[in-house]
Amino acid sequence: MPVDADPVAERAAETPPEADALPINELFHSLQGEGKLAGVPSVFVRTSGCNLRCWFCDSYHTSWEPSHAWLTIDEIVAEIEGYDADHVVVTGGEPLIHEETVDLLERLDERGYHTTVETNGTVAVDAPIDLASVSPKLASSTPTPERDPTGEGDWEQRHEQRRLDHEALATLVERYPTQLKFVVTGPDDVAEIDRTVEELRERTETTIDDADVLLMPEGQTRSDLDETRGVVADLALEHGYRYTPRLHVDLWNDAPGT
Ligand SMILES: C[S@@+](CC[C@H](N)C(=O)[O-])C[C@H]1O[C@@H](n2cnc3c(N)ncnc32)[C@H](O)[C@@H]1O
Ligand SMILES: Nc1nc2[nH]cc(C(=O)O)c2c(=O)[nH]1
Ligand code: SF4
Ligand SMILES: [Mg+2]
Known part of the structure; x- marks a missing residue:
């Protein structure tokens, strides 16, 4: 359920409290929609x-x-x-830009929860994480002026400079059980996925199986996915990578809190 509609929102502070805190956009219970744990009931933060x-x-x-x-x-x-629920998914935004996310993960670990962190892979932290669900961002994600939803185009360069940090990716892969979950917009993305995975294999001793590399169709709505899921499934088959659905979008479209 989105925080705006949640009783917690009524108690929550609009400015950071003195105690350890995080800026929370929504907190809800749903089925994990993506990746190796798709279908598992989980609390999303x-x-x-x-x-x-x-x-x-x-x-x-x-x-x-x-x-x-x-x-x-x-x-x-x-x-x-x-x-x-015994599974918690910490996502964002980018959850690992906040130091306090480590505190949250430690508290969840003490209580025996299984934690998945959804991250873009640009920030390596030291925290108890059961599954690092890393989604490195490809060139096709860059907000060029034509694609920028605000129409300004002023994030293009910053995004491009930051989106792939091979050192941070290698650290995450070495520290945690990891899935690499690439958002795929079409066949042109595969060459960059191949290069990124190769570079990572060269930088780390940890084995990265093709089955740990997941192709996820781009799409915020069912009708978007109607255009992309078949193409991306065929690419996974052709290149030997794993396909992941977006189960929550198939089930609930783009409803908040799902
Ligand atoms: C909103 S992000 C938050 C976590 C982190 N910032 C990241 O990008 O991994 C959660 C997941 O949704 C994926 N995602 C975001 N927008 C998407 C879209 N339009 N289609 C498919 N996947 C998308 C991201 O790649 C990531 O795997
Ligand atoms: N059901 C559901 N599964 C998800 N897996 C990753 C999500 C995310 O936004 O990080 C997500 C989400 O927003 N909803
Ligand atoms: S999908 Fe991209 S912009 Fe959205 S939260 Fe993840 S990294 Fe940030
Ligand atoms: Mg999501």
């Missing part, structure tokens, strides 16, 4: 704020136009404990 600006970002209100309430780590943990 969505932080606000991102260091990138993908033109296609399906969480516009955490990146292009961030909005949030400040919740203390205590409040977030209490809210999570109110659901009957």
